[in-house]
Amino acid sequence: MAYRVYDFDYGTPTQILFGKDKIERLPEVLGAFGKKVLLVYGGGSIKKMGIYDRVQSLLKDFEIYECPGVEPNPRVTSADKGAALCKEHDIDVVLAVGGGSVLDCSKLICAARYYDGPAWDLVLDNAKATKALPLVTVLTLAATGSEYDAAAVISNLETQQKLPFMCPLTYPKVSICDPTYTFSVSKKQTAAGCADMMSHIFEQYCVTDSNLVADGLCEAILRTVLGNGKKAYDKGDDYEARASLMWASSLACNGICGTGNSFQAWVCHGIEHELSAFYDITHGEGLAILTPVFMRYSLNDRTVGRFATLACRVFDVPFEADLYAMAEKGIQALERFFASLNLPRTLREVGITSEEHFEAMADSAIAHWDFSQAIRPLDKNDVLEILRRSL
Numbered sequence: 001m002a003y004r005v006y007d008f009d010y011g012t013p014t015q016i017l018f019g020k021d022k023i024e025r026l027p028e029v030l031g032a033f034g035k036k037v038l039l040v041y042g043g044g045s046i047k048k049m050g051i052y053d054r055v056q057s058l059l060k061d062f063e064i065y066e067c068p069g070v071e072p073n074p075r076v077t078s079a080d081k082g083a084a085l086c087k088e089h090d091i092d093v094v095l096a097v098g099g100g101s102v103l104d105c106s107k108l109i110c111a112a113r114y115y116d117g118p119a120w121d122l123v124l125d126n127a128k129a130t131k132a133l134p135l136v137t138v139l140t141l142a143a144t145g146s147e148y149d150a151a152a153v154i155s156n157l158e159t160q161q162k163l164p165f166m167c168p169l170t171y172p173k174v175s176i177c178d179p180t181y182t183f184s185v186s187k188k189q190t191a192a193g194c195a196d197m198m199s200h201i202f203e204q205y206c207v208t209d210s211n212l213v214a215d216g217l218c219e220a221i222l223r224t225v226l227g228n229g230k231k232a233y234d235k236g237d238d239y240e241a242r243a244s245l246m247w248a249s250s251l252a253c254n255g256i257c258g259t260g261n262s263f264q265a266w267v268c269h270g271i272e273h274e275l276s277a278f279y280d281i282t283h284g285e286g287l288a289i290l291t292p293v294f295m296r297y298s299l300n301d302r303t304v305g306r307f308a309t310l311a312c313r314v315f316d317v318p319f320e321a322d323l324y325a326m327a328e329k330g331i332q333a334l335e336r337f338f339a340s341l342n343l344p345r346t347l348r349e350v351g352i353t354s355e356e357h358f359e360a361m362a363d364s365a366i367a368h369w370d371f372s373q374a375i376r377p378l379d380k381n382d383v384l385e386i387l388r389r390s391l
Contacts, residue, residue, distance in 0.1 A: 003209070003210065003211055003212055004209055004211060005211040005213075005260040006209070006211075006260050006261065006262055008259050008260055010255060010256070010259050012148065012149070012171060012254055012255070012256075013171050013173070014147070014148050014149075014171050014172045014173065014174070014175055014254075015173065015174045015175070016147075016148065016174075016175055016177060016250065017029075017174060017175070017176045017177065018177045018178075018246075018247065019177075019178065019179075020178055020179070020180055020239075021178065022176045022177070022178050023051075023054060023055075023058065023138060023176050023178060024058070025176070026055065026058045026059065026095075026136075026138070026176065027058055027059060027061070027062075029136055029173075029174045029176075030059065030062065030093055030095065030136055033092050033093035033134045033136075033173070034092025034093055035061070035062050035063055035092060036062075036063045036065070036089060036090060036091050036092045036093075037059060037062050037063065037064050037065070037091065037092065037093055037094075037095050038065050038066075038067055038082060038085055038086055038089075038091045038093075038094045038095065038109070039055065039064050039065070039066045039067065039095050039097065040066075040067045040068075040070060040082055040094060040095065040096045040097070040098075040102055040105065040106045040109065041066075041067075041068050041070065041096075041097045041098050041102055042068070042069065042070045042071075042072075042098045042099070042101065042102050043068075043069065044068070045098075045140070045184070046097050046098065046140065048184075049140070049181065049184055051097060051138065051140065051181065052097075055095070055097060055138070063089075065085055065089050065091065067081060067082040067085055067109070070098065070101055070102045070105045071101065071155075072101050072282070073101065073153075073155045073162065073276050073277075073280055073283070074101045074102070074104050074105035074108075074152075074153075074154055074155060075105075075154070075155050075156070075157060076108070076118075076119050076120045076123065076154050076155065076156050077157075078105050079105050079108040079109050079112055079119040079154065080112065080118060080119050082094075082105065082106070082109035082112075083108075083109050083112035083113050083115075083119055086109065086110075086112075086113035086133060087113060091113070091133060092133070092134075093133060093134045093135070093136060094106050094109055094110050094133050094134070094135050094136070095136050095137075095138070096135060096136070096137045096138070096172075097137070097138040097140065098138075098139075098140050098141070099139070099140055099141030099143060099144070099189075100141065100143055100144025100145070100146040101144075103137050103139075103144070103146035103147060103152075103172070104144070104146050104151075104152035104153055104154065104165075105152070105154070106135055106137070107132075107135060107146070107150070107151075107152040107165065107167070107170035108122065108123070108152055108154055108165055108170075109133075110132040110133040110134070110135050110169075110170050111129035111131070111132040111165075111167055111169060111170055112129075113132070113133050114130070114131040114132065114133075115128065115129065119154075120154075120156055122165060122167075123154050123156075123163050123164075123165045124163070126165060126166050126167055129165075129167045129169060129170075130169075131169065132167065132169035132170050134173045135170060135171075135172045135173060136172060136173055136174045136175070136176075137172045137174075137175045137176065138175075138176045138178075138181070139175060139176065139177045139178075139181065139182075139246070140181045140182060140185075141182060141185055141189060141193060142182055142185075142193050142197070142242070142245045142246040142248075142249040142250075143189075143192065143193030143196040143197060143249055143284060144196060144197075144249070144253065144283075145197065145200060145249050145250055145251075145252050145253025145254060146253075147172055147175035147177060147250060148172070148175060148250040148251070148253070148254040149171070149253050149254045149255065150166060150167055150168050150169075150170050150171045151164060151165070151166050151253070152164070152165040152166075152170070153165070153273065153283075155276070155277060155280075160277050160278055160360075161277055161364065162273040162274070162276055162277035163273070163368060164273075175250075177246055177247075177250065179239055179242040179243040179246050180237075180239065180242070182232075182242045182245075182246060183236050183237040183242065184236065185236065187233055187236075187341075187342070188282070188342075189282075189284075190229075190232050190233050190236070190341070191229075191233060191284070191285075191288075191338075191341035191342060191343050192282050192283065192284025192285050192288070192343070193245070193249065193284055194225050194229040194233075194245070194284070194341060195284040195285065195287050195288035195291075195338060195341075195343055196249075196283060196284040196287055197221070197225060197245070197248055197249040197252040197253070198222060198225050198252075198291075198334075199268055199269065199284075199287040199291055200252040200253040200257075201218045201221050201222050201252050201257060202268070202291060202295075203258075203264055203265075203266045203267070203268065203269060204218060204257050204258030204261060204264050205218040205219075205222075205257075205258075205310065206295070206298070206306060206307070206310070206375045207258075207261050207262045207263065207264055207306075207375055208262045208263070208373070208375060209261065209262040210260075210261045210262070211260045211261060213259075213260065214257060214258055214259060214260055214261050215313075217251070217256065217257045218257050218258075219313045219314050221248045221251060221252050221257065222314045223314055224244050224245070224248045225245065225248055226314070226315075226337060227244070228240075228241040228244040228245050228248075229241075229245065229337070229341060230337075230340050230341065232245055233340075233341050262373075263370075263373040265369065265370060265371050265372075265373055265374035265375075265378075266369065267294055267369075267371055267374050267378060268287055268290045268291050268294050269287070270365045270368070270369035270371065271290055271294075271361070271365050271383060271386060271387065272286040272287050272290055273365075274360075274361035274362075274364055274365050275290075275347075275352070275361065277361075277364075278357045278360075278361060279350070279351065279352055281350045281351075281352075282350075284343075285343060285344050285350055286350070288338045288343040288344065288345075289343075289344055289345060289346060289347055289349075289350070289390050290386065290390055291334070292331050292334060292335050292338075293386055293389045293390045294386055295307060295327075295331050295334075296328075296331060296389075297376070297382070297385065297386055297389065298374070298375050298376040299324065299327055300376060303375050303376055304323045304324055304327050305323055306375065307323075307326075307327035307330060307331070308323040308324075308326040308327045308330070310327075310330055311326045311327055311329055311330025311331075311333070312326065312330075314330070315329070315330045315333035315334065317329045317330050317333065346390060346391060347387075347390045347391050348391055352391070353391075355387070355388065355391070358384055358387045358388070359384070361383070361387065362380045362381075362383040362384045362387065363380065365383050366379065366380050366383060371383070
């Protein structure tokens, strides 16, 4: 590979309010957009944590409508429900309180509010989104980086599809990131979040050509997760570990880490979306299974230097003449880290025991993602092989 900076366009309009008790600024933040608020949240954990009551108290002078029950793999039906509420009550601003699934669903709600038709139309054709409500987020889970980007991933159970919704109009206007809100995150979700944010970086780092600035950002974030993931897993209220993971997660997926690099194919995400569309598994766990398999499958004489560099700079593998050995040691170090968080290593461990849907998954992945410019270009047969090796 070569070091070079490719031309790029980059920008993010999101303001980050990071730190303990930043939620106190919520009335000021929302007041800039209006008084009618749609509060979107998930299964009720924000009520157990006390965040729901705090929001209600802070927004006592606002008119609040609620859209609860957003699923872990957010469904388009929830977005349709939220958009209908926005239209019915002429909502001024959407407030998403939760993790990436709640934030993703809220982005589609913001765009669907101004669309005369089902929200799934916007997922199938992102260009149909021409206007969106302002979005403010309060983050409770460090994983997806949705608080700092314009991307969402939405599931449709009827069609068994899980597809990206990319719309620059849905960047959050303001995201409140208080690490203490992640203290109660379960070990399972903490581990899955670490795998997710690391995968975001691997997707931007494992490319044909990169530049030193992007490499430095990617390597620093990966080392941050390696240094803090187990601490947060073992001791949920370790503020410094939680804060480090939260900031790493935000930066890992807002585009800055791959800026100036060659094409980023996002292979593991493309394949994992098919897994969770068909089996509704936890996204980060699927990525933890696929990533080492993808890395080994991608090793060849052209790519081995990149994986050896990753092994050396991130996993402290000493340099040696045998680059393949270096690369393998790096992949093994990643597997050991995932194992320390009790993440699954095979699809069988998450209940996928046969190749029943692999053909359909591979067809869909190839149809919706461009893997032809991946670090090792992939076709349908390659996707099938990665899935089979993951069993």
